[in-house]
Amino acid sequence: xxxxxxxxxxxxxxxxxxxxxxxxxxxxxQRKDPATGQAYPAHFIxxxxxxxxxxxxxxxxxxxxxxxxxxxxxxxxxxxAGDKVVISWEDNKGEKDRAEATIA
Amino acid sequence: MDQFRRNLLKxxxxxxxxxxxAAAGLLPASPASAAPRNTEGFAAKSLxxxxxxxxxxxxxxxxxxxxxxxxxxxxxxxxxxxVTSRVPGAESIALLVEKNPFPLLAYFKLSxxxxxxxxxxxKAGQSSVVKAVVKAGGKTYVASREVKVTIGxxxx
Numbered sequence: 001x002x003x004x005x006x007x008x009x010x011x012x013x014x015x016x017x018x019x020x021x022x023x024x025x026x027x028x029x030q031r032k033d034p035a036t037g038q039a040y041p042a043h044f045i046x047x048x049x050x051x052x053x054x055x056x057x058x059x060x061x062x063x064x065x066x067x068x069x070x071x072x073x074x075x076x077x078x079x080x081a082g083d084k085v086v087i088s089w090e091d092n093k094g095e096k097d098r099a100e101a102t103i104a
Numbered sequence: 105m106d107q108f109r110r111n112l113l114k115x116x117x118x119x120x121x122x123x124x125x126a127a128a129g130l131l132p133a134s135p136a137s138a139a140p141r142n143t144e145g146f147a148a149k150s151l152x153x154x155x156x157x158x159x160x161x162x163x164x165x166x167x168x169x170x171x172x173x174x175x176x177x178x179x180x181x182x183x184x185x186x187v188t189s190r191v192p193g194a195e196s197i198a199l200l201v202e203k204n205p206f207p208l209l210a211y212f213k214l215s216x217x218x219x220x221x222x223x224x225x226x227k228a229g230q231s232s233v234v235k236a237v238v239k240a241g242g243k244t245y246v247a248s249r250e251v252k253v254t255i256g257x258x259x260x
Contacts, residue, residue, distance in 0.1 A: 015219065019223070026227075028227070030205065046141060047141065050218075052216070052217070055215075055216040055217075056215055056216060057214065057215060057216050057217060057218040058212055058213065058214055058215070058218050059139060059212075059213040059215075060210060060211065060212045060213070061139075061141055061142060061146070061210065061211045062209075062210050063146045063206055063208055063209055063210060064206075065201060065204050065206070065209050065226050065227045065228070066209065066210060066224060066225070066226055066227075067181060067182050067183075067224075067225040067226055067227055068181065068182075070224065070225065071223070071224055071225050072222075072223070072224055073186070073221075073222065073223030073224070074212075074218060074219075074221060074222055074223070075218070075219040075221045076216075076217045076218050076219065077217040077218075077219055078216075078217035079217060
C-alpha cells in the first residue's frame with residue numbers, strides 16, 4: 001500500500017502546495033511492441049482523488065496521454081501545517097493505491 | 105468483532121454505520137464514489153467533440169488563464185504543463201491536446217479551497233495546440249498555447 005506514491009506537501013505563503021509522483025506505466029494502448037506488431041494493452045490511471053483534513057479538494061479524471069510515472073501538483077487555500085493529505089488513484093484495470101502525507 | 109464495530113452496527117444498522125464511518129473520516133475518499141467518468145469525452149476523437157463533452161463550446165478566450173509549457177518539447181512523452189487561473193473561484197480545469205488521438209487529456213474538479221492551479225506532464229505525438237478550459241463563477245474560459253514537439257510521444 002502507498003508504495004506507488006511520493007507526496008510532498010508544504011505551506012508556501014499561506015497556501016498548501018502539494019506535489020505527488022505516482023509510479024505507473026500510463027500505457028495508452030497505442031504503443032506497439034516492435035517485435036510482434038501487437039499493441040501493448042492500455043493500462044492507465046483513470047481517477048485520482050485528493051483530500052486535505054478529510055475534505056475532498058480535487059477529483060481528477062485522466063486519459064492515457066498523461067505521462068508515465070505521472071506528476072500531479074495542486075494548491076489548497078485554507079489548509080495548514082499538520083493537516084493530513086490523502087491521495088488515492090484507480091486505473092482502468094481496477095488497480096488502486098492510496099498514500100498519506102502531512103503538510104509541513 | 106471489536107466493541108467499536110459492535111456498537112456502531114447496533115446503533116445505526118449497516119447503512120448507517122457506513123455513513124457514520126465516512127463522517128468520522130474512517131473511510132478513504134474513493135474515486136468510485138466521485139462524479140461518473142466522462143467516458144464520451146475521453147473517447148472523443150476531435151477537439152470540437154472533446155470540448156463539447158465538457159460544455160466548453162462557448163468558452164470565452166481569456167488571458168487570465170495562464171498556460172506554462174515549453175515552446176518546444178524535445179521529448180514528446182514528458183511535456184510539462186502548468187495552468188494557473190487568475191479568474192477567482194475556479195471549479196474545474198480541463199486540459200486538451202488538439203492533435204492527440206483523443207484530445208481530452210484530463211479533467212480536474214476543484215473544491216474546498218483548492219486553487220485554480222494544476223501542474224502535470226503529458227504525451228503528444230506531434231506539435232499541437234494545448235487548451236486549458238476553466239469553469240469559474242458560472243462562466244467557462246479557455247486559453248491556448250502551441251507546443252512544438254520534435255520527437256513524438258505516442259511511440260509511433
